[in-house]
Amino acid sequence: MLAAVDISPREAEVLELIGAHLSNAEIGARLCISVRTVESHVSSLLRKLDVPDRRALAQRAPEPAADAAPSHRAPVLPSLLTSFIGRADERAELAELIRTHRQVTAAGPGGVGKTRLALAVAAQAAGEYSDGVWFVDLVPVTDPGMVATAVAGALGLGEQPGRDMTESVAAALADRHALLVLDNCEQVADGVALFLERLLAACPRVTVLATSRARLMVPFERVYAVPPLSLPTDGGSDAVTLFMERAAAVGWPLDPALRDQIAAICERLDGMALAIELAAARYPTLGLDGITAALSHPLRMLTGGSRADQRHRSVRAALDWSHALLDPADRALLRRVSVFAAPFTAGAAAEVTGDEEGLVIDGLARLAEQSLLVVSASPGGTEYRALETIRQYGTERLTEAGELADIRSRHLRWCLAKAAGLAAVREDWRARFDLVANDLRAALAWAADQPERRAEAYDLARHLAGLAFTRNLVGESQRRHEQAAALADDPASAASALRHASVVAGCRMRGDDMFRLRCAAADAARRSGDTAGAAADLAAAATATFRFATTFVRLPAPGEVLALMDEARGLAGDDPAALAAVATAEAGWTLHAAVTGGQVLGDAATDGQARGDTVRGGALLGDVVGAGRGESDDSVPETIARAERAVQLTHRTGDPLAESTALDVLTGALSWAGDTYAAAATTQRRITLLTSAPTTPATTHELIEALGEAAEASLGTGDLPAARQWARRLAEHPLLAEVGHRATNWLLVTDALAGNVDQVVAGSVRFLDAWHRAGSPAQSYLGRAMAAVAMIHGLRDDHDARREWLEVLNQLGTLPGHSYGYGAIFDAMLLLHRGQAAEALERMAPEPRQVWKWVTWIWHHWYVALRTEAAVLAGNPGARDSLTEARTIVAGNPVAGAIVERAAALLDGDEQALLATANAFETAGCRYQSARTMVLAGGDQAERGLAVLAELGVAPMAPHR
Known part of the structure; x- marks a missing residue:
């Protein structure tokens, strides 16, 4: 029972998510902790629950309460600040589509309510996806090539070396049953289409629900046309309900007797959700009569055109009259803050608009009161954001006012200052970078197309390249360095940028x-x-x-x-x-x-x-x-x-x-x-x-x-402490966070040779999880770690786990290094532990000089030493000659030397010399070999040795035969 084990609340959360088959990266994203912290909790759980691997942990995960949805299925979706109104039929239709089609696009004009409908359907369907629901806001993304990066950020993933970001995301989701919601795809539709084609081909159990103003034109796509809110004339009244609720939310509840007048306003606005919300926000100051009068003039533009065009125009009409009712200062503020691609603070708005911060704060508050900006709290203070439709409207007004170049230039300078500041001050810079990254990218995209801003674009590309690298966005870093090279005014600067790109x-x-x-x-x-x-x-x-x-x-x-x-x-x-x-x-x-x-x-x-x-x-x-x-x-x-x-x-x-x-x-x-x-x-x-x-x-x-x-x-x-020191530094390097199989490779080998069983078992969880997420690449250098883990499970007498790891190893194909190098060494260690000295000697039958090219320098001393011990224990006639030669070869190697001296002591029957090697192994950081020596010594020493082996998690040694 878990209750009998001292598991912390956070470990319990991690265990439940392991039971839901989430990866470490997904657990980290769900719990807002680092992958490294997740790995620490997993290792602790393995130790506390005394289980060998992640699979066993998943089996120990508690079942969710019968009357509660399991927490691991809680969707990773943004919270809606206001209630969702109606649309029962639309929700049912769209929910059915995502059950039967792998990619569904909820399409419709801006302001029709695509995002809120998609969020409602995703939340409703969350329980059907065992690996979760994930929401990706593509509004801040201006570069089609950054779609995969945005998705990876939402999933808590990083780029895996040797793969681009799309491949990294696809590898992470390859065997996942998940729903991915991509919101506002229209401005990067080409990038979304390319991303989805690759993702859907590689991830057969992933479903994608996209929102866009137009279809994405990708294989498997099923388009759902999102209709306006129902009107009284349609037999429904979702539009009227929305107006009345939003008016009540600002403290002005409406008398139901006014429904007919409200219905007339909603009909004029074609049931468009955004337009209705903007109108309702004006009710406290205009009343229904004022809103009706304000709408009368703009609606003259609705003559002619298709119904879809009219719906676009109805939103523009609502924006036009809402904009017209603002005072000139607030109009200017609205259009100027439209340059921000991501949420912004009042201080940032003041810098870009050039206005006094106090005045800007007041203006932003008034715009938020009129539903023209969304307000949210963040660790860095109050943030403001314009919905994409309003942001595009503001940009158009900025152009009409002749201010576009000036405001974008100010925004560019603000971005340059932010980038330089981030590069200079590293404290807590990652969170600050994430807040402004999309603005940096948007400013760079604009400046790169302005010949007179080429030098500034070059500087920003250089800054962004460096920041992206430190943020482990290495693919973007390379692209930004190449972009800087293309923007450079002189070939010397281009050469420098290309050198940086090559290194990345x-x-x-x-x-x-x-x-x-x-x-x-x-x-x-x-x-x-x-x-x-x-x-x-x-x-x-x-x-x-x-x-x-x-x-x-x-x-x-x-x-x-x-x-x-x-x-x-x-x-x-x-x-x-x-x-x-x-x-x-x-x-x-x-x-x-x-x-x-x-x-x-x-x-x-x-x-x-x-x-x-x-x-x-x-x-x-x-x-x-x-x-x-x-x-x-x-x-x-x-x-x-x-x-x-x-x-x-x-x-x-x-x-x-x-x-x-x-x-x-x-x-x-x-x-x-x-x-x-x-x-x-x-x-x-x-x-x-x-x-x-x-x-x-x-x-x-x-x-x-x-x-x-x-x-x-x-x-x-034979310097195991140093080997572990370097291997640990490698395993903890941030750049290898997404490639745990590469990061932990040497650490597993080192711990296996030292006999650190718990560390190998825990580390193998990260190794195998990362290897699977990377697409199970058949890279030969991984064989040594796989063989090491298989050997450790053999020492533990866990035959099933050993068989599984040998099957994984077989996926790499025939490896000479396994046949003659590390494979022979790990096999010999296990055979000697099992008392099969003759079989160990047969496994290492070739003379070291015969297999040098496969044994190589790293394994040479180990091969010679273990082969010598096998010869002694098997009673080989040439054992003494082997000892003489081995002493010369391994001289200076504390572990291999101790193995050879142990063999000599066994051959001579010298108990004192034998026990001296136990101390030598202990000093060299090799507790397993020290315990093995005591068992070989027999008597009371053997009991002590068996106790140490049990403490290490190793099964008892078998007598040699």
Whole structure:
């Protein structure tokens, strides 16, 4: 029973939502907490309820009370400030349509009541969608390319590296049964159409209800024409009821005897909800007679045209007379605040209109009283917003008054100041950015089309690019940098923006874009006369093809890369930075050619030798480095020498990012050469360098890659505490929040080798959830984490969970690293735990030198040590010779060394030496191996060891046979 477990109220909420099969991102959005906080609650629940995984947690979730709708089905919909009137037939018809069609568009003219009808239907249907109802307001969105970003924001999702925002949203909703309400689609209809085509194709259980002034013209669309409110002549009176209720809401209840007069007003307004609400707001000051008189003149424009056109005109008529009744100052204020794309404060309105704030506050209050603005409270103070129809009307009036350019210019300057302020002050800036982001985008969209505002548009694009990156909107960041490049007045500025765009593309794991943009930067630099800069760009483009090869869809042919390097060499001259970049590219290519068994730099290479599955890319070091060791050993000294020279040259430039790139190449060369400790020291040097560098997208890109490499290096040398430190920093990096499988990859491996069972089980929940949300990508580097989790479940004797993880692992296909590298190590650890030493030795039958290219430097010591222990425990005749060789190989590695010494003590029957290794394991942060040693020692020590294993969550060891 849950009552017997100390679960906090927040944990109970999280547990209920897990039972509803919501993802961590969806839970975070529902409870208004971060994904990281959700993960912490999930880990706590796993521990408190003593269950192995998320599936088991879902089974422990309480059933909702029979007399209450389950809270996880509560729709994520905006609250209506006023009651919803009538429309019983329309609600029933639209509700039936969304039950039977995957995409329904509620279409109708502005002011007819589309949004309120859609909200009412969505709230009514919420219980039918197990994964929730989500509302997305597209009013502030001015760029069709930002539709997916708006949807992701509503769902609490971020962009997953390697995917654009649409793909990220589709991956998150792929197996969800949800209703998505997209409101006010007309101004970005093309963007909505493209988004929906991709979303609906990828998410078979998602239904979309859109509101728009026109159909969206997408597959599966069913259009529902939203009619005006019913009138007495139609046999109904929803329009009259709405007028009377809104009048009563402002303190002027109407006598039912006046219904006929009210009905006449509503008929003149064609039953249009917005027009009726505007008229009702005037009742306290005009009375019914005054409203009738005020409407008489504007309604003369309703002659001719279709009924739909008349409905548009009836809203315009209501707006016209309501506008005419304002005093001149309030008219000016209404049209001027129409430039705001998002809710705004009185202070912001004063800055843009140029009026005194006190006067603006009074004017905004009067406009709100007349239903021309909507008022809401926010943490930043009172906010105002104009409905889209009124905002468009205000913009037209702004144009008629000849003020459009001036007010938009003031709005642009306000946005520039806001963007600069956000960039300068980071405290609580994310919430402040979210409040103004859509205004920044709208101002940029306008300024980009004004030749005289090009410089300001360039500045705003640069600011927005940086802010978007820090907000983890990396796709938008790349686009804004590219937009800045297109707006730049000179090629040097364009080159700089393109370099930034290339780096951001790298963070998105978009190798093709990274390469393209670096080449474009080189072209721009060449046009500006900066040949050295062009050389560095070309060298960087070449370097990316082997450093980040796995992020490319199509790798450039080797001949193309060599041509870039030749051109870079010719342009570099004597510029130190350019020469350093070229040297790094040459060193990297030499390593690439040696590792892949190809020709050295300058010789011919075939397309097959540059395939992305054989080149080291980012954090894949441990899966592929060493592929050619033994076949090309003569090139080892040259490869290391080239890499060391590149490090020296980059160090002299004082550019930490350039030096980090060269150090990465050197790490690869040292690891390929088998120099484990030198490679590890180089990664530590690189981390230190990057930690002290300013935080930029380029630094972020390098640091993420370096943290994975540092964790890898520490595992290779047996430094488990350091490995966990680097892996934890990687797992907690904000840029990886949406890719938990990538973020927690090394942490799972580290904890598995240390025997931290609880941490592995908890972390595997995030890993698997994120992997599924990402579309279950078959990325080979994930195999090591999957194998690690499967091994841990084996140690726990949870056969079902182990089988499930092995099935997940099989989805990645045949992985050599699993056959001979990490797979052999994790399998051997489990077999040894089960007392199957002979089977463990058979699993690791190949000599280490025979499988070097698959074992690689990270796994080499572990392979040698475990193979030696298996030989001793299996009674292999060559065990003593293996011990002698193993001691030499693993010297300096605290964990592998202790495993070898434990094997020696077992072979010699030296109990004192055996127990000394238990202390060594404890000191090295490997409690599982320490406990295993005590069990192997027998007697009282065995009891202590079994107790520690039980404390860790591991099943008892079996005796060796």
